[in-house]
Amino acid sequence: MDPLYVFSAADIAERFYAVVDLIIDQVKAAPDDWTWRYHRSPDHLKENRCAALRSFVGDFDKGKAEGRYVIGELPHLEFPDCAFDLALCSHFLFLYSDHLTFEFHLASIREMLRVANEIRVFPLLTLGLEVSPYVAPLVSDLTSHGFIASVEVVPYEVQRGGHHMLQVRLGT
Numbered sequence: 001m002d003p004l005y006v007f008s009a010a011d012i013a014e015r016f017y018a019v020v021d022l023i024i025d026q027v028k029a030a031p032d033d034w035t036w037r038y039h040r041s042p043d044h045l046k047e048n049r050c051a052a053l054r055s056f057v058g059d060f061d062k063g064k065a066e067g068r069y070v071i072g073e074l075p076h077l078e079f080p081d082c083a084f085d086l087a088l089c090s091h092f093l094f095l096y097s098d099h100l101t102f103e104f105h106l107a108s109i110r111e112m113l114r115v116a117n118e119i120r121v122f123p124l125l126t127l128g129l130e131v132s133p134y135v136a137p138l139v140s141d142l143t144s145h146g147f148i149a150s151v152e153v154v155p156y157e158v159q160r161g162g163h164h165m166l167q168v169r170l171g172t
Helices: 009-029 042-065 102-115 135-144
Strands: 084-090 116-122 148-153 164-169
Touching: 009 042, 084 102, 102 116, 102 135, 102 164, 135 148, 135 164
Parallel strands: 084 116
Antiparallel strands: 116 164, 148 164
């Protein structure tokens, strides 16, 4: 689910290509902020992102018709309760902690937990490459309401220090 899916595949690709060089230039300007194990270099990162976009664009119309690409946005999901086993949120929550409130994060995570038995949010870093100040209070709030919430280390790290995810499950 993404609000971007309101656009055509061509429009999404145009938006991507309009900013990709600027983003890669920013990565190159701060080489110590990144790890180069998965992506070998900024140029390799760009190649991988461009390949992913081409794959996505090639699948978009079919996937949209099949219901795999659904227009929508947090904190309101147009799915019934317990519709999924797992819900993922990548590079949205926590990343924009300077722009989105704690209440927005909490409402979004609770909404994801309404539609899925387990959620995972990655990474836990802000745009400033610091752990979001919302992580600990969210874990505390969710735990106090009977959820099993933990911060887990993952093997994937591109932004230095960005190898943790929030995992939340329904309590038993």
